[in-house]
Amino acid sequence: MxxxxxxxxxxxxxxxxxxxxxxxxxxxxxxxxxxxxxxxxxxxxxxxxxxxxxxxxxxxxxxxxxxxxxxxxxxxxxxxxxxxxxxxxxxxxxxxxxxxxxxxxxxxxxxxxxxxxxxxxxxxxxxxxxxxxxxxxxxxxxxxxxxxxxxxxxxxxxxxxxxxxxxxxxxxxxxxxxxxxxxxxxxxxxxAKQDLMIENAVIRKLSTTDALTGLYNHISFHEFYEKALEYGSQGAPFHLALVDIDNFKQINDKYGHRMGDLVLARVAQIIKDHLSAADIAARYGGEEFAILLFEKSFEEAYTLMDWIRHQLSETFHEEMENGAVTVSIGLKSYAEGTTKETLFEEVDNLLYTAKHSGKNTTLTPLTQRNAV
Incomplete structure (x- = not known):
């Protein structure tokens, strides 16, 4: 030496x-x-x-x-x-x-x-x-x-x-x-300390993100959701959106689960590409995604989510015989005094209504009243 x-x-x-x-x-x-x-x-x-x-x-x-x-x-x-x-x-x-x-x-x-x-x-x-x-x-x-x-x-x-x-x-x-x-x-x-920090960071990432889509997982979403409610109660408004892929079971049945995973990953990527650094997107479960939108007015949040819905409907998948997938979206803003369970149930009800009234639509309390 x-x-x-x-x-x-x-x-x-x-x-x-x-x-x-x-x-x-x-x-x-x-x-x-x-x-x-x-x-x-x-x-x-x-x-x-x-x-x-x-x-x-x-x-x-x-x-x-x-x-x-x-x-x-x-x-x-x-x-x-x-x-x-x-x-x-x-x-x-x-x-x-x-x-x-x-x-x-x-x-x-x-x-x-x-x-x-x-x-x-x-x-x-x-x-x-x-x-x-x-x-x-x-x-x-x-x-x-x-x-x-x-x-x-x-x-x-x-x-x-x-x-x-x-x-x-x-x-x-x-x-x-x-x-x-x-x-x-x-x-x-x-x-050794750097290696341990990297290892911990990898473990942390694996424990907080969904392996298939790269979005935050169910547990992580609730942590962010609770933090968003704290900010909301202090006067920082936010919006909650739930996104569900339409007819996802039929995609799995017709093209197989591998194609279903591919669709999930592509939908997640399009969602990520359109959100800002301040927003939070998570795979909530199955084919459903939960999104927290910050630093936006309700009109801006609605325009963004409807644009994502439109982009997904215009994205064609060669593996599905150049077919596209659509999504249904429920969207609502936080209001002072709203609880965690109440806001989520209200948005979930909007999503349920969107899926059972034609699908491929973004439903909010305002658009729901207009439809009635």
């Missing part, structure tokens, strides 16, 4: 943000080092003259470190794939400069550990090993060519600093491996 499989888009964006944060931190370190050196020269006894201090300790190192960070920022903008390499090269150079200028501070050599530990943030073993190799090279360069470093370095330091670098690399590696394992466990948990 490769050490680094390549970041996702989100991970890459997060790592790019951390690169920029490190670069801002480098600027802060340079500024703090500048102020600390200047404060030490002004407030404490200093073993060199002003000209030597301002040039060798303050100006030249600060400009060099700033140039390194500035170059890294330019590369981060122009060629971000090299940002990681230059980021830790820059960090190593800054650490070397600070160590060189402050070798009289015994603990200053510990700065070499910081780039190694910082590299662990990116959870890349290859990057940590690269950074560790940079610190080893920096230690060798300082020991080989920096006489001040050699002067203050004891025999114990000569053994301890490389050992600290090795231990720091091992600790960073453990952090990375452990972090990867935690990330993997978290990903597995999230995946």
């Amino acid at each position: 490769r050490d680094y499989m390549g970041p996702s888009e989100t991970s890459a964006h997060r790592q790019a943000k951390w690169v920029k944060r490190f670069l801002y931190t480098y600027w802060l370190v340079i500024a703090l080092h500048f102020l600390a050196q200047l404060g030490s020269f002004v407030c404490l006894p200093y073993p060199m003259g002003a000209h030597e201090f301002y040039y060798d300790v303050l100006l030249y190192p600060t400009l060099l470190m700033s140039a390194v960070v500035g170059l890294t920022q330019l590369v981060d903008v122009a060629a971000p794939k090299y940002s990681f390499v230059l980021l830790f090269v820059a960090g190593t150079i800054i650490a070397m400069m600070i160590i060189h200028l402050n070798m009289d501070i015994r603990i200053i050599g510990a700065l070499m550990l910081l780039p190694i530990m910082a590299s662990a943030i990116f959870f890349r073993l290859d990057l940590t090993l690269f950074t560790s190799a940079l610190q080893a090279a920096a230690f060798f360069i300082l020991y080989r060519w920096d006489y001040m470093f050699k002067y203050y370095l004891t025999d114990f330091d000569l053994i301890a600093i490389p050992l600290f670098l090795l231990v720091g690399t091992l600790v960073a590696g453990i952090i990375i491996i452990n972090g990867r394992e935690l990330a993997s466990d978290l990903e597995a948990t999230l995946t």
Whole structure:
């Protein structure tokens, strides 16, 4: 398995943000080092003259470190794939400069550990090993060519600093491996949770919809119906329609139940195609459908249901010798104070009357009175 499989888009964006944060931190370190050196020269006894201090300790190192960070920022903008390499090269150079200028501070050599530990943030073993190799090279360069470093370095330091670098690399590696394992466990948990959510959604859909037509089932309809009554009692009117396929038994007897199922599915699809997102359609039972219409006037509800009836009568089925099926519809609006049972019985009576007075019609209390 490769050490680094390549970041996702989100991970890459997060790592790019951390690169920029490190670069801002480098600027802060340079500024703090500048102020600390200047404060030490002004407030404490200093073993060199002003000209030597301002040039060798303050100006030249600060400009060099700033140039390194500035170059890294330019590369981060122009060629971000090299940002990681230059980021830790820059960090190593800054650490070397600070160590060189402050070798009289015994603990200053510990700065070499910081780039190694910082590299662990990116959870890349290859990057940590690269950074560790940079610190080893920096230690060798300082020991080989920096006489001040050699002067203050004891025999114990000569053994301890490389050992600290090795231990720091091992600790960073453990952090990375452990972090990867935690990330993997978290990903597995999230995946399992997503799978469970999908499974629950599928089960929920299966439990609330009719498998043949894709409409809501009988139980779901009553849940929506009760909720609609609550809204109706609060001043939000709605309309209830019951739709029944005419002569459905004859279709089953003549063409078979498979054709009957096909007709049911097509009728349901036409109903769905004509309803708005706010409306609710359910297969109430057998060849009967129940529809709740919202956000419409009674005239708009009547026009819609009668248009659906007309469309169904104009839909020809090749399997039925190009014959069409018709439906009878009962439609009534909710009135304040009407109970669930009363409204449903009234609409059911309208449907019954429509089926026994010629079929293929949409009957409402108004059209029923006109017919009488």
